[in-house]
Amino acid sequence: MNSWNGKPYYSLNSYLKNTYGQKLYKLALDGGMTCPNRDGTLDTRGCIFCSRGGSGEFTPSRLLSVTEQIEAARQMVRKKQKDGFYIAYFQAFTNTYAPIEYLEQIFMEAISHPNVAILSIATRPDCLSDEVLELLARLNRIKPVWIELGLQTIHESSAVFIRRGYALPVFEDALARLKAISIPVIVHVILGLPHESKEDMLATVTYLAHAGIQGIKLQLLHVLKDTDLADYYREGHFQVLTLEEYLDILIDAVEALPPDVVIHRLTGDGPEQLLIAPLWSLQKWHTLNSILEEMKKRGAYQGRRFL
Ligand code: SF4
Numbered sequence: 141m142n143s144w145n146g147k148p149y150y151s152l153n154s155y156l157k158n159t160y161g162q163k164l165y166k167l168a169l170d171g172g173m174t175c176p177n178r179d180g181t182l183d184t185r186g187c188i189f190c191s192r193g194g195s196g197e198f199t200p201s202r203l204l205s206v207t208e209q210i211e212a213a214r215q216m217v218r219k220k221q222k223d224g225f226y227i228a229y230f231q232a233f234t235n236t237y238a239p240i241e242y243l244e245q246i247f248m249e250a251i252s253h254p255n256v257a258i259l260s261i262a263t264r265p266d267c268l269s270d271e272v273l274e275l276l277a278r279l280n281r282i283k284p285v286w287i288e289l290g291l292q293t294i295h296e297s298s299a300v301f302i303r304r305g306y307a308l309p310v311f312e313d314a315l316a317r318l319k320a321i322s323i324p325v326i327v328h329v330i331l332g333l334p335h336e337s338k339e340d341m342l343a344t345v346t347y348l349a350h351a352g353i354q355g356i357k358l359q360l361l362h363v364l365k366d367t368d369l370a371d372y373y374r375e376g377h378f379q380v381l382t383l384e385e386y387l388d389i390l391i392d393a394v395e396a397l398p399p400d401v402v403i404h405r406l407t408g409d410g411p412e413q414l415l416i417a418p419l420w421s422l423q424k425w426h427t428l429n430s431i432l433e434e435m436k437k438r439g440a441y442q443g444r445r446f447l
Contacts, residue, residue: 148435149394149442152355155402164257165220166227167213170202171246175234176267182305187290189302189330189361189369191414202232206249210256225257227286236263236272244275251283260326262288265314266306277321287318288357290328294344298333315351324354326404331389332361334369334378338389345393348401355402358393360386362410363417370416380418383427387434394435399443406431 145154156164176182177190200212210228217226228250236243251259259279268287279285291311293299299307318325327348331341348356363373363380372378381389390406397403407427421427435441 148432148440149397149403149406150399150401152402152404155355160225160257162224163221164225164227165217166229166260167210167217167256168200168229168231169206169209169213169250170200170232171206171230171235171238171243172202173233173235173237175237176264177303177305178233183303185303185368187292187302187304188372189364189367191364191411192366206246207253210250210253214255224255226255227258227260228253228256229260229262231262234264234267235261236267240271240275243272247275247279251279251285256283258284258286260286260288262290262328264306265289265291265311268314268317273317273321276318276323280321280323284324286324286326286355288326288328289314291344291348292328292330293333293336293340294347295336295340298336298340301335302333312351315353319352326355326357326402327351327353328357328359329393330359330361331386331393332381334372338392341389342392342396346396349397353401355404356397357405357408358390358403359405359408360418360421362408362415362421364410364414365416366414373417382418383420383430387430390431391435391438391440394442395440395444397442401442403442 143154143158144150145157147154153163156162175186178184178186200209204212210226214226230250247259247261250256276285276287289311292302292304294308296307315325329344329348345358361380363370373380394403407421407424409424410421412422415422
């Protein structure tokens with residue numbers, strides 16, 4: 141049994157301490173790519189919730205080289221950790237959506253940095269060609285490589301509503317191919333999508349609990365400025381979750397996960413300057429403390445039913 145360092149769930153920090161003996165900070169990077177959901181290949185509008193920055197609001201400028209971005213991002217975490225090892229996280233847009241030579245160049249640059257211990261790449265399951273997988277397998281022999289896939293939901297009607305642009309079998313195929321080359325997969329799930337019930341959200345998490353993934357990011361739906369979701373929200377078509385509703389759904393979701401699935405995120409950071417709702421999520425520490433208190437009160441432990 142892995143150590144959870146006193147937490148009622150298997151956090152990323154616990155995983156890193158177990159594996160590397162220390163916390164590793166994430167350096168969010170921008171590989172300068174776009175997304176088939178934005179460049180017209182599938183759509184031009186992007187997913188309904190996606191901000192103009194393609195979820196890369198916390199990355200340094202894409203005009204900088206990868207090494208320069210790593211150094212700039214290290215400066216930002218320097219107060220917390222003077223030196224040490226990091227996760228190089230290609231976060232903005234779809235980070236395998238570029239010619240293979242370019243991908244090889246930027247990923248090699250990141251993985252070759254002496255302070256980078258892990259390369260983590262956020263992408264879409266329909267952007268993992270055989271040549272990309274071959275590159276990932278090679279990189280994974282140098283240092284650990286993680287792939288993060290934005291699934292958000294298993295429900296087809298929601299997938300169409302959010303304009304995800306691929307069906308569930310595409311995700312299943314990508315997962316199987318990544319598993320075949322021993323690349324750990326972290327899946328992003330959004331809790332609170334319009335028109336999804338608590339049961340729908342838990343069905344997504346329960347499906348993933350049995351899918352053989354290594355990590356999950358549970359993300360509260362944020363309504364951000366300049367998105368189509370913001371218009372839909374203002375028109376009154378749905379309500380965002382209250383803190384109490386979120387705690388109730390989240391804790392059941394955590395309990396549904398096996399004890400060895402690493403929970404990378406329990407809420408998510410909405411960029412403050414873009415966030416329209418729910419505003420309670422800006423109080424990050426209050427939210428996290430409320431989650432932990434509620435878990436303890438309910439005697440809720442990840443994978444309880446699996447132990
Ligand atoms: S796939 Fe990702 S980057 Fe592309 S539009 Fe959707 S959320 Fe944004």
